[in-house]
Amino acid sequence: MNVENPFQDPLRFERRVPECTVVIFGANGDLTKRKLLPALYRLMYERRLAPGFAVVGVSRTPMSDDQFRDKMRDSVKKFLEDSPFDDDVWAGFSQGLFYMAGDVHDADSYARLAARLNEIEQARRTGGNVLFYLSTQPSQYASTAKGIGAAGMARGNGWRRIIIEKPFGHDYDSARELSREVHEVFPESEVYRIDHYLGKETVQNILAFRWGNGIFEPLWNRRYVNHVQITAAESIGVEGRGAYYQEAGALRDMIQNHLLQVMATVAMEPSGVFEPNAVRDERAKLLRSIRIMKPGQVNLDSVAGQYGPARVGGADVPGFRQEPGVDPNSRTDTYAAATFFVENWRWAGVPFYIRTGKHLPKRVSEITISFNPAPHFLFGHNGDAATPNLLILRIQPEEGISLKFSSKQPGAGMKLRPVSMDFNYGASFGERSPSAYETLLLDAVLGDATLYSRQDMVEASWSAVRPIMDAWSDSKVDFPNYPAGSWGPKAADEMLARRGHAWRNL
Amino acid sequence: MASTVQPDHILSELSELWVSLGEQHGEESAGVLRACAMTLIVLAGAGEDESAIGETLAALMRDHPSRAIVVRIRDIEQPELEARVFAQCWMPLGQRRQICCEQIEISASNGSLADVPAVVLPLVAPDLPVIVWSRLPRLLTSSALKDLSRIAARTIFDSAAFPDPKAALAALAQAAASGWRLADLAWTRLTRWRELIAQIFENPAYSSRLPSIETVAIHYSGIVPQASVHYMEAWLRLCLERAGSRPDFRLYPSGEPSESGLCRIEFAAAGPQGLSVVVRKAEGSAAEVRVDALVNRTVFPEASDHALLREELSISGRDSIHEAVLALAAKTGV
Numbered sequence: 001m002n003v004e005n006p007f008q009d010p011l012r013f014e015r016r017v018p019e020c021t022v023v024i025f026g027a028n029g030d031l032t033k034r035k036l037l038p039a040l041y042r043l044m045y046e047r048r049l050a051p052g053f054a055v056v057g058v059s060r061t062p063m064s065d066d067q068f069r070d071k072m073r074d075s076v077k078k079f080l081e082d083s084p085f086d087d088d089v090w091a092g093f094s095q096g097l098f099y100m101a102g103d104v105h106d107a108d109s110y111a112r113l114a115a116r117l118n119e120i121e122q123a124r125r126t127g128g129n130v131l132f133y134l135s136t137q138p139s140q141y142a143s144t145a146k147g148i149g150a151a152g153m154a155r156g157n158g159w160r161r162i163i164i165e166k167p168f169g170h171d172y173d174s175a176r177e178l179s180r181e182v183h184e185v186f187p188e189s190e191v192y193r194i195d196h197y198l199g200k201e202t203v204q205n206i207l208a209f210r211w212g213n214g215i216f217e218p219l220w221n222r223r224y225v226n227h228v229q230i231t232a233a234e235s236i237g238v239e240g241r242g243a244y245y246q247e248a249g250a251l252r253d254m255i256q257n258h259l260l261q262v263m264a265t266v267a268m269e270p271s272g273v274f275e276p277n278a279v280r281d282e283r284a285k286l287l288r289s290i291r292i293m294k295p296g297q298v299n300l301d302s303v304a305g306q307y308g309p310a311r312v313g314g315a316d317v318p319g320f321r322q323e324p325g326v327d328p329n330s331r332t333d334t335y336a337a338a339t340f341f342v343e344n345w346r347w348a349g350v351p352f353y354i355r356t357g358k359h360l361p362k363r364v365s366e367i368t369i370s371f372n373p374a375p376h377f378l379f380g381h382n383g384d385a386a387t388p389n390l391l392i393l394r395i396q397p398e399e400g401i402s403l404k405f406s407s408k409q410p411g412a413g414m415k416l417r418p419v420s421m422d423f424n425y426g427a428s429f430g431e432r433s434p435s436a437y438e439t440l441l442l443d444a445v446l447g448d449a450t451l452y453s454r455q456d457m458v459e460a461s462w463s464a465v466r467p468i469m470d471a472w473s474d475s476k477v478d479f480p481n482y483p484a485g486s487w488g489p490k491a492a493d494e495m496l497a498r499r500g501h502a503w504r505n506l
Numbered sequence: 507m508a509s510t511v512q513p514d515h516i517l518s519e520l521s522e523l524w525v526s527l528g529e530q531h532g533e534e535s536a537g538v539l540r541a542c543a544m545t546l547i548v549l550a551g552a553g554e555d556e557s558a559i560g561e562t563l564a565a566l567m568r569d570h571p572s573r574a575i576v577v578r579i580r581d582i583e584q585p586e587l588e589a590r591v592f593a594q595c596w597m598p599l600g601q602r603r604q605i606c607c608e609q610i611e612i613s614a615s616n617g618s619l620a621d622v623p624a625v626v627l628p629l630v631a632p633d634l635p636v637i638v639w640s641r642l643p644r645l646l647t648s649s650a651l652k653d654l655s656r657i658a659a660r661t662i663f664d665s666a667a668f669p670d671p672k673a674a675l676a677a678l679a680q681a682a683a684s685g686w687r688l689a690d691l692a693w694t695r696l697t698r699w700r701e702l703i704a705q706i707f708e709n710p711a712y713s714s715r716l717p718s719i720e721t722v723a724i725h726y727s728g729i730v731p732q733a734s735v736h737y738m739e740a741w742l743r744l745c746l747e748r749a750g751s752r753p754d755f756r757l758y759p760s761g762e763p764s765e766s767g768l769c770r771i772e773f774a775a776a777g778p779q780g781l782s783v784v785v786r787k788a789e790g791s792a793a794e795v796r797v798d799a800l801v802n803r804t805v806f807p808e809a810s811d812h813a814l815l816r817e818e819l820s821i822s823g824r825d826s827i828h829e830a831v832l833a834l835a836a837k838t839g840v
Contacts, residue, residue: 005713006748007704009827012697012817019709044804047701050708051795051802088792092803124800125711 017043017445019052020129020158021120023113025104025144026136027057027068031165033075036135039437041076042083044093048442052124054096056116060103068099081435096124104136104144110151117153128157131444134164142181149185163192163444166257167248168453171469172462179455192444193453197258198265199436199443202399204451206265206367207279209393209401216391217270219371221346226388227501228266228352229368230259232395233360237307237317237484238334243325250336251304251465251472254356260287260340260461261453263352266367266393267342276449280457287460291341298471300498305335305489307359308480317359317484331479334358337492338468339499351499355492359484364506365395379414387418390504399433511589511612513628519591520608527593527606541571541607544819545630547654549640552580552613558811559641565812567594567607570819573631574609577622579642586615587625623653635659637819643668646677655686662818664691665733666767672836675733679836682829689821692733693828694814695766698806700741702785702795703771712783712797716749718775725760725770725786732767733835740835741827742771762787765808 008016022040024032043049057068073094077085100116102109121128132148134141141164154160162182169175182191197203210217219225232254238245245253261283268286271278293301308319321328335357342352373386380386390404401423406416434442443451481489487503496502524540546566550559556578563574574594580586595606610629614622630636638654639662645651646663655661661681668674682688707713722742726735739755746753753773760769764787775781784796793806 005704005707006716006745007700007707009697009700009704011821011825011827013701013704016708017705047698047705047804050705051797052709052800086805088788088790088803089805092801095802125709127710 014046014048015442015446017048017050017053017442018129018158019050019124019126020131020445021054021056021117021124021126022131022133022441022445023056023058023117024133024135025058025140026134027099028059028061028063029135031135032057033072034079035435035437036133036441037072038076038079038081039435039441041090041093042080042435042438043442045083045086045089051092052096052126054098054120054124054126056113056120057097057099058102058104058109058113060101062101063099065097065099069094069097072097104140104147107147107150110147110153114151114153117156121157126158129445130156130158130160132160132162134162138165138167138170142178145182145185154185159190159447160186161190161192161444161447162186163194163452165194167252168193168257168458169462170247170252172459172466175458175462179458188455189449191455192449193455193458194440195257195261195451195453196436196440198261198451198453199438199440200395201433201439202393202395203262203265204439205399205401206262206393211270220369222348222350224371225347225350226370226372227350227499228263229370229504230262230266230352230354230366231368231504231506232259232356232365233363233487233506234356234358235360235363237359238320238323238326240324242320242323245334246320246326246330246332249333250356250358251333251338251468255336255338255354256461256465257453257458259354259356260290260464261457262367262395263340263354264457266369267347267352269346274450279450280452280454284454284456284460286342286344287457287464289342289344289347290460290464291343292463293467295467295471298468299475301339301495302468302471303335303337303489303492303495304333304472304475304477305337305357305482305492306330306332306479307334307357307482307484310483310485312359312485319480319484320358321480331477333472335360335482335488335492336468337488337495338465339495340464351501353496353501353503355488355503357482357488360487361485362506363397366504366506367393367395368504369393370501379416387416511587511625513625516589516591516610516629520610523591523593523608524606527595541567542573542631542634543570544572544634544659545636546570546572546574546819547626547630547636547638547658548574548576549638549642549645549651550576550578551642552578554578554641562811562815563609564594565810566815566819569816571607572634572637573629574607575612575626575629576609577612577614577626579619579645580613580615582615583617584615585617585621586613587618587621588613589625619648619650622650626654627657630657635822637662639815641667643674646681658687659822660687660689660818662689662691662815666692666695668733671731671733671736675736675832675836679832682832687824688828688832689818689825690733690737690828690832691811691814691818692767693737693831694817695734695809696738696741696768697817698793698809699738699766699768699771699785702793702804703742703783706783706785706795706797712781713749715775715777715779715781716746717751718777719746719749719751719753719773719781720776721754721756721772721774722746723756723758723770723772723774724768725758725762725772726767727760727762727764727769728767729759731757731759734767736835736838737831738768738771740838741831743838744830744834 169178264283264286268282271282320334337355340352369391371389373388377386392402394400403421407419409415589612593606636658638658665674762769770786773783788794791807795802
């Protein structure tokens with residue numbers, strides 16, 4: 001029976017969180033230690049989780065509940081960002097931590113897990129709500145989902161949901177196949193494909209900025225917007241993840257999922273209501289509207305790069321091919337840039353430039369909306385042109401929004417110079433922002449899939465990058481083609497220059 | 507001769523302040539970022555700890571950057587009004603640009619209290635909400651506060667500072683009924699308690715048993731229950747009534763100290779399944795929640811003025827739950 005809680009005070013209390021058990025497959029992995037457990041602990045610390053909340057870690061390593069608790073305690077202490085570790089909170093939280101050694105290919109493991117979940121449901125009164133989190137090797141996603149189904153755990157007294165980490169397939173066909181296999185057990189409405197980029201506070205703020213204000217949306221179209229740039233630069237290399245990374249590459253690892261989702265958030269139509277499926281329908285529609293590049297176009301509208309050795313900050317930095325675990329002849333892209341067009345009335349003809357890469361000069365993620373310059377410039381000297389207005393949505397590290405416009409220089413004459421009007425997220429809202437995993441885990445427990453990818457969104461984004469992947473796999477770009485610590489291959493600058501544009505100097 | 511204050515003069519001092527702040531930080535700096543999301547008018551006694559209020563405001567500026575107008579009221583009748591302006595600045599970790607908020611301090615005597623609104627009103631930051639925080643209970647009935655509250659999105663009191671808790675609730679309820687948008691920090695101190703209770707009954711297994719709750723016991727610190735205890739009782743009565751329960755309420759004094767005035771709340775339900783819920787302040791800065799045999803602990807630090815104000819300032823509209831609870835607490839005043 002669903003009884004309304006008369007004690008709720010939505011004005012002051014955070015969102016309601018039902019009791020549930022989170023089952024983490026791959027509980028001995030890095031993601032669990034670095035992100036998931038610290039995020040769950042933090043939610044408990046903030047009193048966001050229900051008292052009976054429980055976590056069951058599953059992995060192959062034999063461990064007792066207490067050993068798992070000790071291990072997770074160390075991890076939480078180590079990876080808890082900007083939050084204190086409190087022994088009392090941990091004492092309560094750890095009572096709900098359980099561990100089960102099991103193999104995702106072994107039917108008996110699932111049967112034991114089902115029995116364990118029943119015990120926990122009774123002891124902690126979780127109402128049978130279970131959230132399965134697949135943090136295993138991607139190749140094990142389908143078999144794990146099927147194992148859950150075969151043991152009868154996809155149905156129960158409460159809701160049953162499954163979170164799948166990226167990558168959702170390694171191309172369009174494998175993504176479809178993965179969805180088909182998962183759907184044998186879980187309906188699409190209970191499948192949560194996590195893209196932690198969408199959980200970032202500032203990415204969510206794009207929606208607030210666009211739809212919570214009346215003055216920007218009328219300018220948000222081909223009539224006023226000249227082009228859009230999306231940059232996600234990392235200053236570090238593959239950091240020991242060379243073996244994984246050389247199977248993925250920048251296009252698959254960043255553009256296909258994170259950055260196309262960001263682009264969709266920037267360019268999508270407003271939904272009628274702010275509800276998960278309404279928002280996701282619009283996001284999916286936008287992704288489906290991305291023009292699919294023709295084979296002859298790929299060379300002009302995309303650039304692959306791979307960093308080579310260089311001296312950065314007085315130290316020798318190895319090239320990608322010299323990284324441990326990387327094939328010395330690897331053809332993996334550590335840099336990817338592409339020009340996308342959206343085929344709809346709002347955006348027809350407006351280029352969306354996206355770039356991402358490893359070992360670029362600094363860590364920065366920004367979206368820049370470059371507006372058309374004033375149609376007739378009154379203040380030109382010696383052929384000066386109007387400086388375009390830029391709206392910059394800064395995602396990391398300094399979160400905020402800036403508007404660049406021209407202003408008269410003080411003094412005689414009419415000289416203009418660009419100035420910046422800044423909104424600094426930290427300055428206006430000093431409260432700590434929740435981490436992306438805190439936001440997304442809480443959303444999944446609450447059944448809010450707004451920030452999760454849906455099958456059609458995943459397939460649309462694979463479709464958008466498929467011609468690039470195909471062309472790159474056939475081409476013979478001379479790698480490495482940019483030194484570590486630089487802004488990527490020259491060809492990426494030329495890609496913009498062909499349309500009279502240039503990457504922003506970040 | 508009585509000193510006077512010209513709002514225009516203060517405003518021009520504010521402009522100069524920003525220019526000089528910009529000039530202080532040579533070529534190397536990225537300048538100063540002005541942040542302002544509201545006007546916060548603080549009414550305090552001249553004898554109050556200046557540095558404590560300053561620290562509260564400085565901490566608050568990071569969450570709610572505002573133009574702060576601190577009016578210090580001196581307990582003398584001779585008319586006296588003075589003002590000065592300065593900035594609260596901080597450098598966010600790892601950034602090159604300082605963030606600054608402006609602060610205006612006005613010193614007024616009791617005899618000049620009536621002149622304060624005319625000085626303050628031109629100084630509020632345009633187009634942004636105005637919040638009044640009165641630290642002086644006696645101002646509740648003053649015409650100066652009445653004038654300021656007319657433009658205020660919220661007027662904040664702390665009924666815990668009033669000498670008589672029942673009289674305080676009655677006076678606040680009367681002000682709320684006459685249209686003031688009130689906040690009471692004594693109520694804010696209960697948020698964590700209330701949230702813990704709400705969280706427990708989020709579970710349908712427990713909320714389904716709410717109609718069979720027969721007794722609620724509230725253990726309070728001190729000899730006489732503080733306003734927050736009356737608030738808690740009124741809130742629980744309202745909530746339980748909505749769930750179809752009219753339990754017997756019992757209040758017990760307890761020897762334990764508690765900043766909110768509450769030490770322990772117990773719910774007991776009858777019936778074959780029964781239910782026992784205990785929420786209590788535990789040792790240190792923790793709270794213990796016991797639901798039948800399930801025990802959990804959570805952090806429960808004492809809320810500073812800064813934390814309480816931060817919560818109130820994040821509410822921009824009416825707080826209908828507080829209004830309803832205040833009205834009932836003032837009526838029952840148990």
